[in-house]
Amino acid sequence: MNAAQRNRHAALLKATGYEDSPALTVKSPEGALPQGREISFAWLAGTVLTGVTSFMLMAGALQVSFKGQDTFSTPFEALSISASQGATPAPTSLVGKTRRAKPVTQTHSDLEVIEASIREVVDGVARIRNQPFTTINATLATASTALSEDIPTYDPVALLARNEPLRANPSAELVSTDIYGADVEGELTVRTAALELTDPPHRAISDMSAAQFVRLSVEGAYTDAEGPLMAYAPPSTSLRELGIEIAPGTVEGVAENVTVMPKTRAAEDMGSLRTERVLTIREETPLAEAFMRNGFTTEMVAAVTRAMQNVYTQTDLPEGTRLRILFGASRGSQTLIPYRVSIYDDTTHRVTVALTDQGRYVTALEPPKIEFTEEDTEEVNVGNLPTIYRSIWETGRKHGLDDATIDRIAAMYAYDLDLTRRVSPGDSIEILLSGTVEEDNQDLLYVALTLSNTTRELFRFQTEDGVIDFYNPDGETGKQFLLRRPLEGGGTLRSRYGYRRHPIFGDYRLHTGTDLAARSGTPIYAGGDGIVEMAQWYSGYGRYVELRHANGYNTAYGHMSAIADGISPGARVTQGQVIGYVGSTGQSTGPHLHYEIKINGNTVDPLAVKLPRANSLPQQYQTEFASTVAQVRALVEQDGTPVTTPVTVAAAPATTTAN
Known part of the structure; x- marks a missing residue:
């Protein structure tokens, strides 16, 4: 190296912060502060010991503050x-x-047995008898105890497979919720007979006469405490006089688009x-x-x-x-x-x-x-709040429900809800069962699950072919034609839909699906019935499958370790069929399923999008189902008082006799 190169090299070192200085030395005057390039081992040891002592004192204080006393007795x-x-x-x-x-x-944890007068038709003969029902109205459990320690592992596909419609046993007694409008003792049989032509009814009757007839003929169907007679409009408390001024500062109306959440929420992985x-x-x-x-x-x-x-x-x-x-x-x-x-x-x-x-x-x-x-x-x-799934089991077992009924309740909501989400304080469940808790064959009639101030109701209904299923108030089942977590066990949610920082490239971009982590080789299921559009290696998605469903819906599955046999473009698949296995192919940081739902080519959040229902009641049952909904609500809302509802008398040429 010549002199010019040596000078250039020295200039570069100096420009980067290096300097030509004498070596460090431990020779410093005794007891004096180290100066310049001098080092004092005494001062260095004192600094280290001070730091270690401070750390131990702080650790001890944190141990006492955060852990507290371990022994209560x-x-x-x-x-x-x-x-x-x-x-x-x-x-x-x-x-x-x-x-x-x-x-x-x-x-609150209320379990109550109520009795109502039920009307049922057997072989064309109407019978009226008292029927016991059990109502449960409770807040969902916010702590996991030994009650739910041995519950079945959450597997959404297996759970949904157990939510198939029931087939009524021909020899079993049909549970009736048709409430009769009066209290009865014992059992009554109602028969109809034709009117005598020699004694025709009056051409017209007054409202007063009609009310008097109902008062005398149907005991308990009408009382003076109910206000005006049936033909007159009841007094309304929901309207105000236009001339009344509202006091300044009074807020009227209903708050919309408001979400109530805990003031603070700790990390989900806290002990x-x-x-x-x-x-x-x-x-x-x-x-x-x-x-x-x-x-x-x-x-x-x-x-x-x-x-x-x-x-x-x-x-x-x-x-x-x-x-x-x-x-x-x-x-x-x-x-x-x-x-x-x-x-x-x-x-x-x-x-x-x-x-x-x-x-x-x-x-x-x-x-x-x-x-x-x-x-x-x-x-x-x-x-440390439990998941919705575990909370339903914890609450059900606390109130003495059998495991089959609890499993059915969880399965009915598995399509509509992400049951791995944690409950919120105040979430509740309301259940109506036939019979009493002591009976072995109680039938589930109604479930209402309230999560974050949103109530989802399901009513039991049987069609003429003997099929029993549960429907929401609009006559739709809880089943949706696409799964939200289509892999065995449901996976662990690692990344939601939405904008995020890419884990590999580091830039801020839209994450077009949901990442569900699971072990390599975990089966992946078809989200719904459809046709395979793609089944190949696809850029950063690795091994990739895309399915086309009805009405412009598509689902996509990425990063598979392998695609199942027979899954090729044009093949038809059914909901729950294995189409591949979890892997980490393509641009991936670990084994997981990247799951997308597309509507008319646009991606949506698989866990939040409102999906169409897979089944609904035919039009011919709508009137009967609406009556069932009204009767069930009368049962769950009557709060321990005798159940009495208005009786509608159709104008028909027949008389009714009770035996």
Whole structure:
């Protein structure tokens, strides 16, 4: 290297920040600050030790703040319960200091058996009898306990396959919801007979006469408390006088396009946190049954009752008793287990049993006092809410529904909803069943699922060919002709439809589908009946299949590891048929299915787009179905009072006699 090259090289090094300086040295005056190129090992060691000490102190503070105290009771503390029954926690107790505020929601869990007078026609003869029905109106569970630990794994395709219409058993008794407009005792048989021609009816009758006739002939169909006579318009409370001025600042109308959500939402991958449930026993209930319906296993019930038997000897919980249950995480599972349970006579503490670090339940001190309310309450961990699917199972088992009925309910909503989405506090479900809970053959008649203030109703209806299915109020089934998550197990949602930063190229672009992660080789199903348009390697999509469905709908499936045999352009496929397998071909960062739905060539969000229904009632059943909807709503809305509805008398040349 000549001098010119050496000078050029030195200039480049200097331009990039390098300089020609003497080497570092550890020779510095004793006790003096290091200067220039000098290094002091004493000063370096002091700096490192200061940093390590600060880190350990901060870690200890965070450990106490975020984790809190782990032990609620120890055997030693349990032995001193008689001496400190009324003791309150010390001001320095970590239980009180580290308890972070959580949202608290009101819950309700109402199971009621009602009786209604039902009219049914058997062999052309109308019979009127009393029929019991069971109504369940409850908020969806916001915590996962042992009740739903062994539920079937969520598989949308398998779930939908179990939602086929039922075939009525010819020998089975048909459940009638045709409510008769009066209370009856025993059973009545109604027959019709022709009018005598020698005694024709009057040409016209007055409204007063008609009302008097109904009053005398149908007991209970009309009462004075119902206001004006039938022929007159009832007083309206929904209209106001035009001359009345509205006070300034008064807001009228209904708020539209408003979504109610929790104020804050933690990350979905947060661990299980503790939550406390407070509920009131509405009627005398066996102690073990109350525990089982609130997430205790058989072993837990035995351990808890054994621990409290010396303090609380009752085997039944009287009406008005309050249960206060603290749930917490179990090791290696997302299921919450009872950490502590307290029993109160109204607001008077009777006994508390808590779980020790050794996994045993022992009697313990009364927990910190709280203010009891009339409504049941539960703390909500918004970062650990269960999925809709698991919440339906948890709520159903809590109210004693059999697994087949719960599975049917989940399957009926599998087309219309993404059941892997988490519930929101306040979501609820309403169910109508024939008979009572003690019967083995209860029939599901009605389900209403309310999610985020949107209610989806389904009514049971049987057609003349004996086929039983569930329809919404418009006479459409819950089935849609395209699946929203067409792969075994439903996959794990990794990326939604919409604009995002591309994981490979880093630019901001539209993601035209939904990414559902699953293991390589997981079967992929056809979203609906259709014809294969493409089945080949397609640019960044890798191995790719596109299906054409009716009415301008197409579905596309990308990044497959392999395309199933027989899937080629022009081939016909049916909904649920395997068309390929999950892979990571093309521009992909891991095994997943890229699923698209197109309408007239334009992509839409597969999880949110409103899809057409696959089946609806023929026109010939619309009138009968509308009557069924009205009768079922009368049952679920009557709130424990005798069911009476207006009776419409058709003008026909016949008389009615009751035996």
